[in-house]
Amino acid sequence: MTVSTRPRGRPKKVTLEEIADAALALLDREGLDAVSFRRVAGELGVSHMTLYSYLDSKEALLDAMVGRALEVPELTDPHGNWADSLREVLVEIHDALVARPGVAQLILTQSLDGPWVLAIRDRLLALLRPNGFTRAQAVDAISVVVNYVLGTALVEASRGSGASPKAFGLGLDLLIDGLRRGR
Amino acid sequence: MTVSTRPRGRPKKVTLEEIADAALALLDREGLDAVSFRRVAGELGVSHMTLYSYLDSKEALLDAMVGRALEVPELTDPHGNWADSLREVLVEIHDALVARPGVAQLILTQSLDGPWVLAIRDRLLALLRPNGFTRAQAVDAISVVVNYVLGTALVEASRGSGASPKAFGLGLDLLIDGLRRGR
């Protein structure tokens, strides 16, 4: 008793996910300049105009790529140890961006204030609020650490992943210790 | 006895400085996408091909714009108070980028590791070294604060200069105090 979930009518040639994935593959392989409607469509074997059935503009494509490439990290905070949870999430974000410089470049030109960054801020707010931070303190604290993580990740991604990845952890500890103390 | 410093031959129609300034005006007015060889040349009343007499490529134009727009701050350190001098310079950099979002965008896409950032790192190194930092400590410390300042300035410049400029100073104090303590 298999229930058909196949949509009526002629099957689509592509899906939005396939478009985003093809664009991300191109980004990883050849950098942001290679990501064009024509190139992406070529990878998928469709006309470049087909993409306009799924996306309003190139900006929409870049947004879809960010949404597809980056998960918003879960925040479990199992031991109620907010400082450790905070550190863990920030390291996770940092590592994800450094490991994929093309995606970092994408964030950078596209959405330093997009939904992905907003979602992260929200999760961190939920983490800090029950731990002795007023709302205003938490908002400021989140700005400080998020900006630090983004800045470090973008700088590291923009050079050949050159210098001192351990300096990142050092600064992160200074910030988190300072926040705990000043709470 | 005026000595003529005027060069021989037909006078040039433009100078490299005029090209960079016209491009920066365009950047401030209409954003990075408006900065093209054709638009800049149009502003100056010359053929777009004339720019190739002064610049090898568009990348060279963007580099020239950064060099023209941003001074590398002086570092006097008059009272030998390195922490205050450090803070002052970092605030200066932050404010310069936030005040001119187009230039921040330029840094971002072009030269997060360009000569301007390198020069700043050098000056900060000269500031920290005589104040109880080993070379390795100083290099890490500079990475931390520079990445923080760039991250904050880029995020603030990318939104409509929206949220909490005071959070910047808060994080900066946490970092500098932590560095002093851990030195």
Add this chain to the structure above:
DNA sequence: ACCTGAACACCGTTCAAGT
């Protein structure tokens, strides 16, 4: 050396048309 227009190989996007 400096300046130029034509041409080439690309873009994103609009339009009109096909299924």
Add this chain to the structure above:
DNA sequence: ACCTGAACACCGTTCAAGT
């Protein structure tokens, strides 16, 4: 609804030619 090619208004860059 989904897909398409032609066309438009742009790019950066190469080339050949002018002064």
